[in-house]
Amino acid sequence: MFVRNLILGAAALLLASAAPAIAHGPTPKKVEQTIKIDAPPADVWAAAKDFGGMADWHPMVEKVEVKDGTRTVTLKDGGTLIDSLDDSSDEEMSYSYRLDTPDIENFPVSFYSATFDVNEADGGSQVEWIGRFYRADTGNFPSETQNDEAAIAAMDEFLKTGLEGLKAKVEGGK
Amino acid sequence: MKPTGIRMAAWIAGLLICQLGASAVAEPAQAAHPLLYVTNQDAGTVSVIDTGTDAIVRTLDVAPGPAVIAASPDGKRLFISHPEAAKITVLEGEAFGSARVCDVKGEPFGIAATPDGRLYVTDWSRDLLTVLDAGTCRKEAEIPTGKSPAHLVAPARAGRIFVANREGDSVSVIDAERLAVIANVAVGKSPFALAASPAGDRLYVANVKSGDLTVLSTSGLQQLETVKTGNMPYGVAVTPDGSKAVVANQQSGSVDFVDTQILEVVQRIGVGRYPESVAILPDGAKAYIINWFSGDISVLNPETGEELTRIDVGDGARSLAVIDAPEEPASQTN
Numbered sequence: 287m288f289v290r291n292l293i294l295g296a297a298a299l300l301l302a303s304a305a306p307a308i309a310h311g312p313t314p315k316k317v318e319q320t321i322k323i324d325a326p327p328a329d330v331w332a333a334a335k336d337f338g339g340m341a342d343w344h345p346m347v348e349k350v351e352v353k354d355g356t357r358t359v360t361l362k363d364g365g366t367l368i369d370s371l372d373d374s375s376d377e378e379m380s381y382s383y384r385l386d387t388p389d390i391e392n393f394p395v396s397f398y399s400a401t402f403d404v405n406e407a408d409g410g411s412q413v414e415w416i417g418r419f420y421r422a423d424t425g426n427f428p429s430e431t432q433n434d435e436a437a438i439a440a441m442d443e444f445l446k447t448g449l450e451g452l453k454a455k456v457e458g459g460k
Numbered sequence: 461m462k463p464t465g466i467r468m469a470a471w472i473a474g475l476l477i478c479q480l481g482a483s484a485v486a487e488p489a490q491a492a493h494p495l496l497y498v499t500n501q502d503a504g505t506v507s508v509i510d511t512g513t514d515a516i517v518r519t520l521d522v523a524p525g526p527a528v529i530a531a532s533p534d535g536k537r538l539f540i541s542h543p544e545a546a547k548i549t550v551l552e553g554e555a556f557g558s559a560r561v562c563d564v565k566g567e568p569f570g571i572a573a574t575p576d577g578r579l580y581v582t583d584w585s586r587d588l589l590t591v592l593d594a595g596t597c598r599k600e601a602e603i604p605t606g607k608s609p610a611h612l613v614a615p616a617r618a619g620r621i622f623v624a625n626r627e628g629d630s631v632s633v634i635d636a637e638r639l640a641v642i643a644n645v646a647v648g649k650s651p652f653a654l655a656a657s658p659a660g661d662r663l664y665v666a667n668v669k670s671g672d673l674t675v676l677s678t679s680g681l682q683q684l685e686t687v688k689t690g691n692m693p694y695g696v697a698v699t700p701d702g703s704k705a706v707v708a709n710q711q712s713g714s715v716d717f718v719d720t721q722i723l724e725v726v727q728r729i730g731v732g733r734y735p736e737s738v739a740i741l742p743d744g745a746k747a748y749i750i751n752w753f754s755g756d757i758s759v760l761n762p763e764t765g766e767e768l769t770r771i772d773v774g775d776g777a778r779s780l781a782v783i784d785a786p787e788e789p790a791s792q793t794n
Contacts, residue, residue: 313501313525313544316753316775372691372711382691382711399692399711418710418734418753425585426544426567 314418315434317400317441321449323411325456330411331379331404333456337371343455344448356386365392372399379404390422393444394436400445413452415445492785494741496748497538497556498757499526502776506540506551511741511748511782514759514769522549523561528611529781532573532594538781539579539594543567548581548597562597564590570611570623574636580621582609589623589632591639601639605632615656615663618678622663624651631665631674633681645681647674653737655696655705657720664705664718666693673707675723685723690714697738697747699762706762708735708749715749715758717765727765731758739780750777 323330333343338352340359348360359367368387375381384399400417419441422432430436493512500507504526508518525544531537538551548568550560566583568590573579579594582605589609591601606628614621614636621634629649633642648667655664656678665674666689673687673696690709697706698720705718708731715735717727732751740747740762747760750773757771757780 313527313776314752384692384711401711416733416753426546 313434314420315438315441317417317419317438317445318414319416319442319445319449320412320414321453322407323413323453323456325411327379327404327406327411330413330452330456331376333459334402334404334413334452335374335376335379335381337374337381337383340448343452345451346444346447357383361392363392365389367393385419388422390432394422394432394440396420396422396424398441413449415449417441417445494782494784496739496780496782497529497531498750498773498780499529499540499778500774500776501525501527501778503774506538507773507777509748509757509771511746514771516771516773518555520551520556520559522551522559523547526778528569528571528779530571530573531781531783533575535783537573537594538783539571539573541568541571541581543569543584548579548592550594550597560597562592564592564597564599566590570609572612572614572621574614574621576636578636580612580614582612582623584608584610584626587625589621589634603632603634603639603641605641606630606644610652611654613654613656613663615678616658616660618656618660620678622654622656622678624654624665626650626652626668629667631663631676643681645676645683647676647683648672648686653693653695655698657698657702658700659702662720664696664698666696666707668692668694668710671709673705673718687718687723687725689716689718689725690728694736695738695749697740699740699747700742700744704762706738706740706747706749706760708738710734710736710752713751715747715760715765717762729760729765729767731760731767732756732770737779739782741782742784748780748782750780752777 338350341347341349348362351358355371357369369383370386372382380403382401388396398417398419403414405412421434421437496509498507504524506520507516510517523542525542526540528541530539540549548562566586568581569584570582577594579592581590589603589605605623606625608627609623610626612623619636623632630644630646635642647665648670650669651665652668653666663676663678671691675684689707690712692711693707694710695708707716714730716725719726732754734753735749736752737750747762749758755775759768
């Protein structure tokens with residue numbers, strides 16, 4: 287891990303010196319949220335697998351309508367995200383989807399693709415929700431509400447809050 | 461497959477062997493291997509990987525936010541786009557140790573150099589292709605493209621430049637002599653990356669949203685086939701013998717091998733998360749795929765599809781270019 291550490295060290299130094307200057311550009315960003323749930327993976331997957339079922343457990347979601355593999359997610363605070371399903375596997379307890387139609391006024395991300403994955407962990411479950419995304423304004427001079435920081439905050443909050451909601455729903459329903 | 465202690469030990473052993481080889485003048489020089497140059501967009505660096513050992517041997521600091529990297533046809537220069545900084549870095553000289561930074565307008569992204577000394581750069585936000593003198597960065601022309609031009613390719617002997625217009629669902633075809641648009645050809649939805657056959661007669665365009673590969677004739681511009689791939693194909697390269705197109709499916713976490721004779725996916729293998737850019741060695745022995753989310757590179761045998769190893773590069777690895785090994789100087793003692 288010597289080389290990795292060297293590189294990370296160099297990266298940290300560079301970031302420390304250049305951070306204020308590199309807030310521009312269409313650089314893809316990463317989000318990764320995980321949560322442990324005290325229930326068998328099959329139960330967690332059963333609660334979460336329905337592409338149109340997110341309103342049952344996601345605290346930020348008002349309702350979801352599904353048609354032909356596309357879901358329209360209405361947010362409680364206003365706004366709609368239209369996602370399309372790419373893959374869903376009961377065997378792997380995983381599904382992947384992407385943003386078809388953004389709503390950057392309400393959710394400052396121009397595009398994302400994401401995967402929701404349930405795995406066995408310590409006799410219970412670990413749910414992992416990851417995504418790759420771009421900020422709302424991919425030009426070089428985004429406003430504060432449409433920059434990388436705003437996009438990262440929105441994605442982090444949406445996935446984290448969702449997983450906490452799912453945990454509460456599954457563990458509370460035992 | 462994270463790097464293990466064993467692999468690290470093997471790598472250190474490899475380093476030692478290289479050191480010994482360098483000092484043992486009487487021995488025939490060990491064949492040098494091509495080097496792989498990988499941009500790290502988050503770190504603002506370029507990792508140099510020896511494709512003989514598949515270990516990182518050096519790290520070069522460059523300007524912040526390096527995105528796409530491409531080599532000049534003679535292998536003497538490397539060009540890097542910095543979309544966020546509106547800059548192009550030219551690495552040249554001994555071990556690419558000299559960096560020249562050129563200011564350009566807009567958001568430079570895709571980049572390609574041709575044997576006539578020109579450098580072509582797409583501008584994502586201004587919807588055009590900028591033509592520069594690769595030696596001086598002097599601007600020669602700006603050519604309109606479709607919306608959000610991403611990657612581009614200059615196929616051998618075609619005399620044309622092909623640009624994938626990500627939001628235009630088209631490929632712009634540009635006459636490299638007149639520097640003028642010949643045509644805009646409709647392809648699948650959201651074309652991002654493209655590659656040409658070694659003979660220069662065919663173009664393979666990876667369409668991110670429609671999840672397929674459009675195969676075009678570079679002369680007649682007719683569509684030969686549409687090949688269904690995995691989800692969100694973000695990278696494509698063709699083997700040096702032209703027999704296979706290697707496609708990285710970002711959303712599926714897989715690589716498709718397309719037989720270019722029958723134009724079908726003949727093999728699909730799982731790699732890391734969010735695979736993107738693909739490069740293949742000049743001898744066709746290995747294919748390198750950057751797994752963007754995993755922060756590593758899958759090294760594949762294009763013949764068998766087997767994953768040979770995985771190289772840890774860290775967050776933000778984005779693009780890669782191969783520089784063939786220099787010819788070995790004639791041995792003085794043997």
